[in-house]
Amino acid sequence: MEDDNRRVYCATFDAEQYWRDPMLAKLPFIPDRNAQRIVSVMDELMFLFCQPGDAILTRKPFNPVQKQYLQSIGFDFESNVFDLDPRSELDKCIFQLLCESDNKLQVSPFLEGQSILAPFAVLPYAAQVCESYNLQCFSPGNEIVQNVNSKLYSHQMKDRLDIRNVGVIVHSSEELHSEGQKLLSAGDFLIKDLFGVSGKGNLLVQSSQTLDRMVSYITSQEQKGKYTQFVLEPLLHKKDDFSCQFYISAQGETTFIAVSKLLNDGFAYTESSTPDESFMQFLEAGNYFILMERLAKELFKDGYYGHVCVDSMILEDGEMVPLIEINARKSMSLIKHQVDQYLQQYELRGNLSFLSVSSERPDFSYEQLLNTLHDEGLLYSPANRKGVLPLSASTLEINKSTMKAAKGRLYYSIVSPEAEEKKRLNEQLRSCFSMHSYRIYN
Amino acid sequence: MEKNTFGMIEIISEIKKDPALLETLNGQSDIIAESGMDSLEMINFILRIEDEFDVEIDFDEFDLSHLGTIDHFLDFVVQRKVSP
DSSP: OOOOSOEEEEOOSOTHHHHSOTTBOOOOOOOOHHHHHHHHTGGGGGGGGOOTTOEEOOSSOOOHHHHHHHHHTTOOOEEOOSOSOTTOOTTSOHHHHHHHOSOHHHHHHHHOTTOEEEESSOOTTHHHHHHHHTOBOOOOOHHHHHHHTSHHHHHHHHHHTTOOOOOEEEOSHHHHHHHHHHHHHHSOEEEEEEEEETTEEEEEEOSHHHHHHHHHHHHHHHHTTOBOOEEEEEOOOEEEEEEEEEEEOTTSOEEEEEEEEEEEETTEEEEEEOOOHHHHHHHHHTTHHHHHHHHHHHHHHTTOOEEEEEEEEEETTSOEEEEEEEEOSOOHHHHHHHHHHHHHTTTOOEEEEEEEEEESOTTSOHHHHHHHHHHTTOBOOTTTOOEEEEOOSHHHHTTTTTOSSEEEEEEEEEEOSOHHHHHHHHHHHHHHHHHTTEEEOO | OOSSHHHHHHHHHHHHTOTTHHHHOOTTSBHHHHHOOOHHHHHHHHHHHHHHHTOOOOTTTOOGGGTSBHHHHHHHHHHHHHOO
16 A cells, blocks of 8 residues: 555445446346445445544444444544435435535545545546545546446456457347347357446346347437447356455555455355365466466556456356456455454454345334344454454445335354354344344345 | 236246245235345346236336335236236
8 A cells, every 4th residue: 555644435335337338228227226325325334444543434424333333342443423415315426425515614624634535446526526625546547447347348358368258249239139149049148237236237138038128128228329338248157256356556566465255146246255275276276366467467557556356256167267357446355355354363254244134113223233132142242252243334224214114234244263153143143133023135 | 927916926936036925925015125126136027027918118217116016016017018
């Protein structure tokens, strides 16, 4: 890292939507404001990057009960008490909110000029924020970040690195139809939006009816002036999903940070864990890290530096697919690594996971939840050396005032040295939620 | 697949890979709250409904308020069939 100044961490997790050209034809998508609200407050997770003296700037004030718990287990960070998004403008990223804030008298002292802005992802308005608030930011320009985060860039990178590339780019609804038919004759395939993320922006095509429907939907957008670009890829039969995190300094030096194994449900992330030694040896033997080093050099050549998370997988037949896509930003796997960094001081490790729930009891507060976890011996503390370490409170609480069955999400780490005990703790956590009128969806 | 409430419940159960939903859901069940479908599953659900019920739903006009209960959405789908 470049400097010892105080860092201010902030995030907009659905970064891809801000990199996407609005004139690009899209796959069908049903907007879900409740899910969007949950994602908007995932920025609380950024506390994990803070060193003493650093600060986290969140859209909504950091949940005070959660902050107190985190401080009690050794985390040390400042957070804002003002609401940066009083009008719930969910379509605006945090940098736009900062630029347009009518609360600059409170924001400016919190940001303290000369602090370093350390975002989850570089987005439009980041440069203006640095200028307006006199902050430092060691990031490449938005156009570079946008370019290297596109699926088109990942697709082309496979050719640049001479690795097997099964994808094809289509530039019109006609091409989608013709290439889609070819792929479908061999099996199921995926239509990937250039800025899609796990859970949205990928569509699995299993029948000619679905293909025809997508072609007609894209055609109707082209008639309204949109242009088309998608990556089509045959559905590969994967055994393991994993990702590699590394950091490219402004001078072009690459530092490997971690490898995480991912448990996905369909295309959506559910859990990250640390792979065992034999898996790491398998990657080493397959020259995976040499390839990642080459990839980092190419990224730097194209002007990018900063955090990178590369999604990779192992197929059922044992073949390694080293590059699925490049995420030139921080990532959930990096957050998992940060939890491990914290736990390492106690010689512990955890898996990062989440519960997707809805609550029928708005009166059951987060404080009561933590107390219940504590009373049942489930809440992690360094003294317990095991348990559930809740990582985000607002993601669970944000919809409580707006819905009867309020949708929420709890991110947490299950801490234990034993795999069996992790399983047991997970089950206990689930039954604790069920007992307190939460419906669990995942 | 029957083009009625149960047909719709069968599709939700298949998408969620949860056979228990066949028992727990009924016409008055709230599709989102009681199935827990995420945005991607929702698209797959709509695409399956289009195939099975032989209708076309306008994705640009559609939002979650059209879903509501299973019977409410069934009415919406039937109307689309009559007046596309």
